[in-house]
Amino acid sequence: MSLPKATSLTETLYSADAVRAIDGYIINKSEVSGFELMQRAAGAAFRRLMKQWPDVQQVVVFCGAGNNGGDGYLVAANAKRHGLEVRCVAVSAPEKLKGDADSAYQKALADGVEVTRWERYPEDARAELFRAGPVIVDAMLGTGVTGEPRQPFRQAIEACNQSGCAILAVDVPSGLDATTGATPGAVIKADVTVTFIALKAGLYIAQGPEFSGLIHFEPLVDALDGESHGQSGLAVKFDWDGVQSMLPRRPVTAHKGRFGHLLVVAGDRGFGGAGLLAAEAAARTGAGLVTLATRPEHVSSALARCPSLMVHGVTHGSELSPLIEAADAIVCGPGLGKAAWGQQMLQLVLASGKPLVLDADALNLMALRVAMKADNHVLTPHPGEAARLLGLTVPEIEADRVAAARHIQRQFGGTVLLKGAGTVVDSGEELPGVLGGSNPGMATGGMGDVLSGVLGGLLVQGLGLPDSTRLAAALHLAAANRAAMSKGYMGLLPTDIIDTLPTILGEAEGSVVRAIAGGAST
Known part of the structure; x- marks a missing residue:
């Protein structure tokens, strides 16, 4: 079962240009004016502010020159009408405002909002400004701005970040590229981002999760019925709740031979x-049988840790060939090394024709070879490995993660899982998948090995490459998030993820387990 092609604005991630085109369609083809849309956006942002910080008494609203600034002026007007103390700071000269943004500014003035220009707050006066506003509203730079923020915006962004105040970003955090999630310069670090019309891809990939905080989506117009009106998305957002229904169900008469x-x-x-991490993770994910082929000196420790594995010490390719023949799928790469042993193992694996999960040193070795395009593998690079595969730098990969995953897929075929915040899954389908969410506790050695094992464990149970990959990425993150609830981020280990996998899987199949138990004889 594959994921449906997403047409809903709540699932599809768009570029900034596409969102502006959808916004223009609403204004031109519906009865909603641009100013009315701006009022709705401001109202939604203010309601979220009050819901997030219900006891707030003062706010400081930073406004830019475009429509994002117009949203900010109307947020300030909302706050003033509701009795809050409002400091409204114009980072760009108000006389530069045009159209709906100018109308918003005039309405804020009419509602009693006092607007002060940023340059009138010298550095020694800013502490007093921020003391007056425990919550900052960022409405400086919207989706139309790319590249490094210039002065005075850079200075204002840095001052907001250093203030110690909570920050709500309107539509996107100022300075964040709304399409790629890149951060070429100073960026607002928001606690909450309220975004409108359609989901911007940059909020969910690269640096987006770090700077966006909690993301709340407000479509503003019901009449669209989820339609994008000719605008193509960049990716489809997915998470564990949305994909866990793809888990293979186990009949009462199940036996290990049915699960690969x-x-x-x-x-x-x-x-x-x-x-060992990869093999144990595969077993915990439901693979019927798991064989680990490794150096002979690792056999005893592997069996001591996980006796359910079949562990073989392999020194030469002739010992690996019968193990390949017996397998339904192969994970190759974790700790493989780039010496002669690893090269020989990889050569035999690539020649097997079996479904493959290639990770770590398998990818590093592939980067040194002539590109071998195939449809039977999943490549799982982190940004460094992706850079080596494409002959680029890590900053170039991170500057546009969706494009990087697509380039790897086109060059090497199969399915690509580009790891990192906003994991990207690309199988050459119309839209790649982007995993919503991130977990900083996963920034430690061995987490990728666990992911490879989870992916291999799902693959041998009969799921196709794209579905197994999406499911594995989401399951891996869900287990990490659950483990972090008790372990925290700094102390999280790969084995904590493995130990949590049965809990996450058990919850997903709980109704089936209860049904079987309820019908059992006593």
């Missing part, structure tokens, strides 16, 4: 833990 045999080829000398 996975071979994990991993762990050169000194890297035995990587293969």
